[in-house]
Amino acid sequence: MRDADSGTLAEQLFHSLTEAILLGELAPGTKISEPILAQRYGVSRGPLREALHRLQERRLIVRSANHGARVIVPTPQMLASIFAVRETLEGLAAKEAATLMSDDELAALADGVRCHERELQGSEAGRHNALGKADEDFHFRIAQASQNPLLIDLLCNQLYPLLRLYRSRNDNSSLRKRALTEHQRVLSALRDHDPEMAELAMKRHIASAKARRTMALQSGSDLDPETEKI
Amino acid sequence: MRDADSGTLAEQLFHSLTEAILLGELAPGTKISEPILAQRYGVSRGPLREALHRLQERRLIVRSANHGARVIVPTPQMLASIFAVRETLEGLAAKEAATLMSDDELAALADGVRCHERELQGSEAGRHNALGKADEDFHFRIAQASQNPLLIDLLCNQLYPLLRLYRSRNDNSSLRKRALTEHQRVLSALRDHDPEMAELAMKRHIASAKARRTMALQSGSDLDPETEKI
DNA sequence: GTAGACATATGTGTTGACAGAATAACCGAA
DNA sequence: TTCGGTTATTCTGTCAACACATATGTCTAC
Numbered sequence: 081m082r083d084a085d086s087g088t089l090a091e092q093l094f095h096s097l098t099e100a101i102l103l104g105e106l107a108p109g110t111k112i113s114e115p116i117l118a119q120r121y122g123v124s125r126g127p128l129r130e131a132l133h134r135l136q137e138r139r140l141i142v143r144s145a146n147h148g149a150r151v152i153v154p155t156p157q158m159l160a161s162i163f164a165v166r167e168t169l170e171g172l173a174a175k176e177a178a179t180l181m182s183d184d185e186l187a188a189l190a191d192g193v194r195c196h197e198r199e200l201q202g203s204e205a206g207r208h209n210a211l212g213k214a215d216e217d218f219h220f221r222i223a224q225a226s227q228n229p230l231l232i233d234l235l236c237n238q239l240y241p242l243l244r245l246y247r248s249r250n251d252n253s254s255l256r257k258r259a260l261t262e263h264q265r266v267l268s269a270l271r272d273h274d275p276e277m278a279e280l281a282m283k284r285h286i287a288s289a290k291a292r293r294t295m296a297l298q299s300g301s302d303l304d305p306e307t308e309k310i
Numbered sequence: 311m312r313d314a315d316s317g318t319l320a321e322q323l324f325h326s327l328t329e330a331i332l333l334g335e336l337a338p339g340t341k342i343s344e345p346i347l348a349q350r351y352g353v354s355r356g357p358l359r360e361a362l363h364r365l366q367e368r369r370l371i372v373r374s375a376n377h378g379a380r381v382i383v384p385t386p387q388m389l390a391s392i393f394a395v396r397e398t399l400e401g402l403a404a405k406e407a408a409t410l411m412s413d414d415e416l417a418a419l420a421d422g423v424r425c426h427e428r429e430l431q432g433s434e435a436g437r438h439n440a441l442g443k444a445d446e447d448f449h450f451r452i453a454q455a456s457q458n459p460l461l462i463d464l465l466c467n468q469l470y471p472l473l474r475l476y477r478s479r480n481d482n483s484s485l486r487k488r489a490l491t492e493h494q495r496v497l498s499a500l501r502d503h504d505p506e507m508a509e510l511a512m513k514r515h516i517a518s519a520k521a522r523r524t525m526a527l528q529s530g531s532d533l534d535p536e537t538e539k540i
Numbered sequence: 541g542t543a544g545a546c547a548t549a550t551g552t553g554t555t556g557a558c559a560g561a562a563t564a565a566c567c568g569a570a
Numbered sequence: 571t572t573c574g575g576t577t578a579t580t581c582t583g584t585c586a587a588c589a590c591a592t593a594t595g596t597c598t599a600c
Contacts, residue, residue, distance in 0.1 A: 087375045088553065090363070114582070124555050126356065129583090130363045133320070137367030139463075145317045146561055146582055161460040164406070168398040176394070230391040233369075234464070318583065344552070354585045359553090376552055376591055 089123050093131035096121065101140050101151055102244040108153040112141065138238065154245045156294070163290035166239050167283050169231060170219065174266060174282035177225035178275040186271055189221050193263050200256055212247070216240065218263055222270075222282070246293060255292050262288060319353050323361035326351065331370050331381055332474040338383040342371065368468065384475045386524070393520035396469050397513050399461060400449065404496060404512035407455035408505040416501055419451050423493050430486055442477070446470065448493055452500075452512070476523060485522050492518060 100106045118128045132149055135141045143149040181189075196214035223235040262285040269278035330336045348358045362379055365371045373379040411419075426444035453465040492515040499508035 090553080091375070113580090115580085125582090126359075126554060126556095129356075130360055133360045133363045134367050137364050139460075145321070147563095148582070158459065161458045164402065164458055165399070165460050165464065168402045169395070172394065172398045228391045228394055229388065230369075230395050234395065320583080343550090345550090355552090356584060356586095378552070 088127065090127035090130040090134075093121060093123065093127055094134050097131055097135060098138070098140060098241065101135075102241055106151050108151050108245070110151040112149040112151065114148070139242065152245070159246050159294065160290075162239060162242055163286065163293070166235075166243075167286040167290070169235055169239070170222070170286050171279040171283040173223045173226040173228070173231055173235065174270070175275040175279035176228060176231075177222050178270050178273050178278035180227055181225045181270055181273075185221070185225055186267075189218070189225075189267060189270070192217050192221065193260070193267055196260055196263065200253065200260060215259065215263075222266075258288065259285070259292075319357040320360040320364075323351060323353065323357055324364050327361055327365060328368070328370060328471065331365075332471055336381050338381050338475070340381045342379040342381065344378070369472065382475070389476050389524065390520075392469060392472055393516065393523070396465075396473075397516040397520070399465055399469070400452070400516050401509040401513040403453045403456040403458070403461055403465065404500070405505040405509035406458060406461075407452050408500050408503050408508040410457055411455045411500055411503075415451070415455055416497075419448070419455075419497060419500070422447050422451065423490070423497055426490055426493065430483065430490060445489065445493075452496075473523075488518065489515070489522075 097106070106112070112132070114125050114128060114132075118125045121128070132141060132143065136143050136149070139152060141149045141151055192214060196218070199214060219240070220236060223232050226232065262281070266278060266281045266285060269281050327336070336342070342362070344355050344358060344362075348355045351358070362371060362373065366373050366379070369382060371379045371381055422444060426448070429444060449470070450466060453462050456462065492511070496508060496511045496515060499511050
């Protein structure tokens, strides 16, 4: 699992900064000052700049010459773009997975769905993280099962992280139940090794998730346009 | 069109190295020595390393800690992965373009196709480049017409460049004629503003192109496994 | 003759410092 | 008071040098 060079400062910075952006510690629109950020992480500007160049390719920051870098600001348009691409790509993943998944992989996926179900019926405390993990785990497993390295990379390393920028805090359990039902439907199609059904079920699930996410984004709407500077 | 920072050395190096890799000047599997490459391009190692980190994210080189970077080696498996992803993404682009394309954009696209047609009937000399350009232009225009920034970036900046690694020298005109026919079919669907038909026509075209490319790859098979070192 | 260990050398990772550009602050005039 | 110009400072881009890890080559022991 050691991704390329895991020991270098640039690599650690790349992952730390990715997490910081996705967790909101580096707020959207934040102007990134290389000296300040380097001092905060206790490193020199060299490795930091290398990490920033990678973040640029991952679309997490935007850079312009002699003007510095800014954390990307999520927009409804970009959310729509992500979901449109995600719908087709995850549909493809489900289609491929339907023919490729082994019994062991199917069992593991079913375990995850059952775990998801239990979480939903469980107590209120600490559900959000567990449910979020369960959902991510479901899609992650299916992407892996496609055995398409490019598809896996696009989904797991580019789209899923980007989506975390839009994660909302307020989602009720009725929507969660709906998601679980859709997961079960996808799982059923995968068990039947039915590519077309799996693709369609997954595409419908993503479209449904898009509607939920968009709704939550509008109700929450905690976008602060002030471009704070670290 | 100025992509981010166009004036910096790191940016120029990024584009130069991208071209060098896609043109084969930096052969697949080549071990990249930072001092040597920096000297060749007349720059320091700083900007070069920043460019290399971006190339890593673009999947054009692979890096491992304290071992340096190597130019990616194209494999039939990766070609299959690219085409599988490309088929769905270009299908999506065509579907979106069918409802969004203006009359002007359609006219420009039709012009391109007619130009493509003339090139096919023209003389032998210098057809390859013109035909390759015409083909790329066709897909490029449709991607742009989707008005989906993420989709445009994935296709134009990531998949199309990667495909150039597999470009073959030997392709006969009968295959070219087939491609033109498929282009005309996609154009026809776009003119009718028929999303489903456009998507299907484009997906079939990509699948057909995959077959052509795979065939050419097997017949050509000019893969040299020796990992030369610059 | 071969295997293992040591020494050399090349290369990557990192740092600090310098030059040019852009932003910010300041001052003066209308 | 406000607008324009000028100065000063901060920041980005770039470079050269240092430290450490890895690879290479040689030498000795078996």
